[in-house]
Amino acid sequence: MKKHYRKENDCANCGTELQGKFCHVCGQENLELRESFGHVMNHTISDYFHFDHQFFHTFKPLLFQPGKLTIEYMLGKRAQYLHPVKMYIFISLVFFLLFFKNDAKDTKLRQSNNPKSKKELAATKHQLDSLIQDPKTSKLEKSILKTAQSNNKVVLNESGDVDFVTETPDKNKKLKNHITFWDGDDADEAIRMKDTTYELYLARQAKLSPGKKDNFIVRYVRKREYELNASGEDINNVILEGIKHNAPKMMFLLLPLFALLLKIAFWKSRKFYVEHLIYSFHFHCFLFLFMSMIILIKMMLPHSWDIGDYLDSIAVLVIIWYTYKSLRVMYHRTARRTITKMLGLFFSYSFVFLACMGILAMAVALFD
Numbered sequence: 001m002k003k004h005y006r007k008e009n010d011c012a013n014c015g016t017e018l019q020g021k022f023c024h025v026c027g028q029e030n031l032e033l034r035e036s037f038g039h040v041m042n043h044t045i046s047d048y049f050h051f052d053h054q055f056f057h058t059f060k061p062l063l064f065q066p067g068k069l070t071i072e073y074m075l076g077k078r079a080q081y082l083h084p085v086k087m088y089i090f091i092s093l094v095f096f097l098l099f100f101k102n103d104a105k106d107t108k109l110r111q112s113n114n115p116k117s118k119k120e121l122a123a124t125k126h127q128l129d130s131l132i133q134d135p136k137t138s139k140l141e142k143s144i145l146k147t148a149q150s151n152n153k154v155v156l157n158e159s160g161d162v163d164f165v166t167e168t169p170d171k172n173k174k175l176k177n178h179i180t181f182w183d184g185d186d187a188d189e190a191i192r193m194k195d196t197t198y199e200l201y202l203a204r205q206a207k208l209s210p211g212k213k214d215n216f217i218v219r220y221v222r223k224r225e226y227e228l229n230a231s232g233e234d235i236n237n238v239i240l241e242g243i244k245h246n247a248p249k250m251m252f253l254l255l256p257l258f259a260l261l262l263k264i265a266f267w268k269s270r271k272f273y274v275e276h277l278i279y280s281f282h283f284h285c286f287l288f289l290f291m292s293m294i295i296l297i298k299m300m301l302p303h304s305w306d307i308g309d310y311l312d313s314i315a316v317l318v319i320i321w322y323t324y325k326s327l328r329v330m331y332h333r334t335a336r337r338t339i340t341k342m343l344g345l346f347f348s349y350s351f352v353f354l355a356c357m358g359i360l361a362m363a364v365a366l367f368d
Contacts, residue, residue, distance in 0.1 A: 004032040058082045062286055066322050067329030070279045084281035088255075088288075095288035096248050098295045198226040224366050242364030243357070250360050254353065255280045261348050265341050266331045279330055286322060291315065 006012065011023040011030065022029055058081045061068040069081065201222055205213050214222065228238065255277070262276040294315050298308055320342075328338050 006030050006032055054080065054082050055087075058087065062282065062289065066286075066326035067279075070275070070282050070326075070330055073278055073282075074275055084278055084285070088252075088281045088285050091285050091288045091292070092248055092251065095292045095295075098292050098299075100244050197230075198223050201226070221366065239361050239364050243360060246360055246364065250356055251284070254356060255284060257352055257356075258284075258349060261345055261352070265345055265348075266333075269331050271331075279326075283323070283326060286326075287319065290318065290322075 005021060008030075009018050010016065011018055011026065011028060013028040014023065014026045016023050016025040018024075018030055058069065061072070061081075072078075072081065073084065202219075205219070259273060259277040259280040262279065263271075263273055266276075294311055298311060301307065323342060324338060327333070327342060328335070331338075331341075333341065
């Protein structure tokens with residue numbers, strides 16, 4: 001449908017005298033203020049396909065021409081490509097949705113393939129019942145088997161013989177599912193374990209001398225322990241779920257750190273920090289987009305093919321090649337210097353990533 005433009009030669013938004021169909025001050029198009037439903041829908045669809053055109057036009061250099069997108073952006077050729085930050089937010093959102101969905105699917109699959117399935121456990125129980133009812137089994141043996149079976153202390157091994165599960169006493173063993181972020185002295189820990197609530201813990205603290213009282217940080221950590229123990233939640237699940245929810249935010253904060261590492265590694269290039277930052281956005285866009293494609297391929301392929309490890313190996317090789325190629329295009333170093341810089345970036349970024357993951361896990365456990 002044809003667009004209807006205003007006959008007036010002033011911008012309806014800011015009043016600037018126009019020199020074309022768009023205002024050179026605010027950028028608004030000089031369209032008719034009163035449009036029919038068809039014209040409104042046409043305008044909306046045009047805007048959508050303009051973004052769609054940008055999105056697919058950005059894909060080619062992002063995937064197949066490492067480093068080119070950053071060079072083009074810094075040269076000012078930006079209208080035909082998506083903005084790096086907007087593109088990163090969209091691609092990372094898709095990646096984390098796919099990643100966590102695929103992770104949940106793998107967990108269910110591992111559980112379904114667990115050798116101790118309900119069917120096998122039922123078969124074991126049936127075999128034990130038959131053994132107990134066997135006339136050849138003595139009364140003493142029957143009594144032992146019944147007691148052990150009721151306490152889940154007996155299993156059948158692969159040869160069909162009876163094995164008894166025994167537990168080794170451990171003086172330092174905690175109560176089941178009891179959460180403790182750190183342990184004090186054995187004597188202090190034994191006393192503290194008697195405080196079943198945070199209020200009892202505070203009451204005991206009030207009786208201590210000022211020098212022996214826990215400081216503010218320790219008291220907060222102890223409060224968090226009591227909250228988690230009272231909820232009955234598994235600390236591992238709490239931390240895992242917290243990491244899942246906060247991983248996208250953490251990765252967004254890691255981008256400036258990665259750009260800083262690039263600034264240090266290629267300080268002789270005399271590039272501005274913002275140039276390293278744009279490269280960081282484009283590089284992570286490629287990583288998340290490429291890994292999303294790998295996850296989708298794994299989800300579509302039958303599980304019986306069992307080629308996930310091969311795909312992962314191919315993905316690692318592609319990422320290494322892409323990193324090397326993009327760094328050479330961006331920073332114009334020799335092959336040897338580029339490889340040494342890559343290794344340095346890999347170890348330093350891995351350290352920063354693991355440190356951030358540790359901080360995130362601690363923050364989730366203590367504050368989430």
